[in-house]
Amino acid sequence: MPELPEVEIIRQSLNKKIIQKTIKKVIVRNRNLRIKLPQNFEKILENQIILDVDRFSKYLILFLSKKNKLLIHLGMSGTIHLLKHNKKNFLTNTSFYNSPKLPDKHNHIEIFFDKFRLVYNDPRRFGFFEIIKDQKSLKKRFEKLGPEPFDSKFNMNYIYDNLKDKKKNVKSFLLDQNFISGIGNIYASEILYLSKINPIKEGKSINKTECKKIFKNSKLVLLNAIKRGGSSIRDFKDVLGNKGSFQNNFKVYQREGQKCKRVDCKGLIQKKNISNRSTFFCSFCQK
């Protein structure tokens, strides 16, 4: 479900609420997430204080008082909610603000704080929670991942050097987390549209000017998406239930058959499957 911008919105909204709060209790309803939750998962978390909520790529990292960390990935359908509990009904499904009711069928993990609880809901269970024992293990956990678009390592030369001999298409590169981390299926299409590059173009035929555009637009698109609270195409919301609005700024994603938004361009947006993911582009202005 979420790409870097959506995870960042969750991080921001979560951080405000849970920082310096103590975990009172943890309830696991289903251990079979992408990575099976260990039996001692609850024990490890209980009585710990949340020191900080960080993010790398599409991963949330909760820094805990005993130096270990809770790594969270939301997969395709994972969502995090903060719900109040009142004394009458400890398990009431009433969100802080905008979500009147949360369906509880797939609430796999609940983390209780003093006055509210964090609920992890994930119908497809592609997401996971993972305990990382220290900073060193965290670094190792991420060692294969490429830089984020905002990292100074990610620049024109980095892109050029990685693509220059490759037959693989440029869209797949943007989705390859070992090359660049944080971009997903929505933003890959949007970045290539702004860069005027056809998604099926082979890596080796991307020139330096185009690399520069990819570099520039990757940052631009993700930052704009964060500014607008992420993209709520299905049901993305922050932890308090607020929707994002970047879906209103999509140039190509889910716009198949509609007119290209570029002035003077007569093209219609096309949809094409590239490595099993829907890809949207304008063949008139993306060459």
Add this chain to the structure above:
DNA sequence: AAGAGGCCCTGATAGC
């Protein structure tokens, strides 16, 4: 080694 494709899983929607 690079790259394509399958698979993990459930739910919503389209099409018959």
Add this chain to the structure above:
DNA sequence: TGCTATCAGGGCCTCT
């Protein structure tokens, strides 16, 4: 109405 097929913000693993 009720079935079946297809698709969905991800990532890992296997096969060629």
